[in-house]
Amino acid sequence: MAQRHDDGTPERDESRIGRLFARFRRARGYGGHERETVLIVLKCALAACVAWVIADTVVKADSPAFAPFSAVLMVQVTVYQSVVQSLRYVLAVTLGVVVQAVLGFLLGTHLWTFTLVALVALTISRWRRLGPQGPQVATAAFFAYSSFATVTTTYDQVTRLTEIVVLVLVGCGLGVAVNLLVLPPMRYRSAEYGITTLARAMDDLLGDMAPGLREGVPGEDRTGDWWRRARRIEGLVPQALAAVEGAQESVRFNPRRLLQRHRGASFHGYRDVVEALGRITEQLTSLTRGLYYATGTAAEDQPYPDFLAEYGDFLEGIGGATQELTELTGQRLAEQVDRLREHLDTAGEGYDRLAATVRRTSLDPAEISHAYGILLVDAARLLEELRFVQERLARSIGLAADPPTAQGEGR
Structure with a gap:
């Protein structure tokens, strides 16, 4: 009052x-x-x-x-x-x-x-x-x-x-x-903001998961919280798509687009990125759900601590890539695409170590499928989708895309 x-x-x-x-x-x-x-x-x-x-x-x-x-x-x-x-x-x-x-x-x-x-x-x-x-x-x-x-x-x-x-x-x-x-409106930043908001939520989740897995087998409360957060992130995808569509609409019939060619990625590229990030959130949901169920099983059926530690290292590399996306801007997109590639190379090395750990600690294929299979598949798909994001951004600004890796050959 x-x-x-x-x-x-x-x-x-x-x-x-x-x-x-x-x-x-x-x-x-x-x-x-x-x-x-x-x-x-x-x-x-x-x-x-x-x-x-x-x-x-x-x-x-x-x-x-x-x-x-x-x-x-x-x-x-x-x-x-x-x-x-x-x-x-x-x-x-x-x-x-x-x-x-x-x-x-x-x-x-x-x-x-x-x-x-x-x-x-x-x-x-x-x-x-x-x-x-x-x-x-x-x-x-x-x-x-x-x-x-x-x-x-x-x-x-x-x-x-x-x-x-x-x-x-x-x-x-x-x-x-x-x-x-008179200053026709442009919405490049709203498209970038939709992507960065989604990437920031993913980066925060990965930033909590990586050290949590390196500490050992997390409890059900912790993995359940990760799972809930991943599901909430999925709700941000439609908002990001709406931001990109609004930005794309602002270019139609707009003379200022002739002055904005230096901005970087096209809106078509941004839409592909958001759709790929949507698939990544689905993988994060699957991954966190797998961790939740794995940590809720009997002790002898839970993943080995060294596997979880390697998984944490892999997610830290993935987090570096999502961190790069939180700062996406058209003026520095070429530089960011290069850094994104470096982060994904690091994450790829982490995936190779993760797969090697599975082969080293597993005695037979049945054990691999039971204890590690789903988590390993989710990791491969997560890396594959982020490679697609990097490739799509590179193509949108006229950079040559890297040849597909083992994880990316299926795309």
């Missing part, structure tokens, strides 16, 4: 003002949510003002507000959405005006006419092709009826209805033009 002075008036909330100034400093200092919000507000204001001037002074419309209203609606988050939604919006408004024109001239201005207009417009608004702009059919029809009913001559009625469509065209055109010409 806000503090009050002795006279009952509320004191200034200094912390709230401080947070407001902090947001402005962040908007000025670097790109992010705050700067994006400021840019959208300024672009909407610019589009609205220009649309009003054209509607009021050039078109000399009786209701010029339709133009700035339409312009603000069309300053969407991406240029592609501005174009697509403006086309749908113009179509929806035109349909609404046409419905009113046909029924108005046939039946006149009566209550039953308005009722029929509403029924027809609301039915058309359900058309899936109109998408989120469907309700604008009814809205335009209602405005058109109001304008139609306020004049008596046929000429004035036609003029009013035509004026609505013209104002919407002006507003949509200006909204798209402002979004296209």
Whole structure:
């Protein structure tokens, strides 16, 4: 509750003002949510003002507000959405005006006419092709009826209805033009952020598992916690895919893409990376589930401590690769791809030692299959998927991919 002075008036909330100034400093200092919000507000204001001037002074419309209203609606988050939604919006408004024109001239201005207009417009608004702009059919029809009913001559009625469509065209055109010409939004960082967020969660899990396995056979509580965390990481994959798709959409029809070719990986490459990371999270879930069940068995059936120690070393090498992905950025992607390859080479050596340990400590194939088989297969697949990530990133920036290794030949 806000503090009050002795006279009952509320004191200034200094912390709230401080947070407001902090947001402005962040908007000025670097790109992010705050700067994006400021840019959208300024672009909407610019589009609205220009649309009003054209509607009021050039078109000399009786209701010029339709133009700035339409312009603000069309300053969407991406240029592609501005174009697509403006086309749908113009179509929806035109349909609404046409419905009113046909029924108005046939039946006149009566209550039953308005009722029929509403029924027809609301039915058309359900058309899936109109998408989120469907309700604008009814809205335009209602405005058109109001304008139609306020004049008596046929000429004035036609003029009013035509004026609505013209104002919407002006507003949509200006909204798209402002979004296209005034700092059109790009979303490279959102795609990278989706990947780094997913990789960071994986890296944190691997960072706990590697030393835990080197300490000996972990308890069921610990392996159960790893398993739960791995399942939660799987929930981040759809979010990362959505971030990449939003970033890819921001490039369509965007002239700034011509200035961003140096950024590095294409969005198609980023999507492949996220999908591969999704498969990696599935392997981590399988791996942690295998550890949970293995450590819950009788002591004589549990993996040997030296096998678990080698497994911890292998996961530490895998963690180096995921750590590299947590810092993914287009400006340094070539350098990061090289470091990722080095981490995976280290992890590959760890896998070879792990397989050698299995061969050394196992007496027969049945024992290998029972105690180590699933964990060893999960390790191979984990390494294979990360090699695919490194290969896909290398290809996306025009680097030659390494020849497939023993673990990667099946891809």
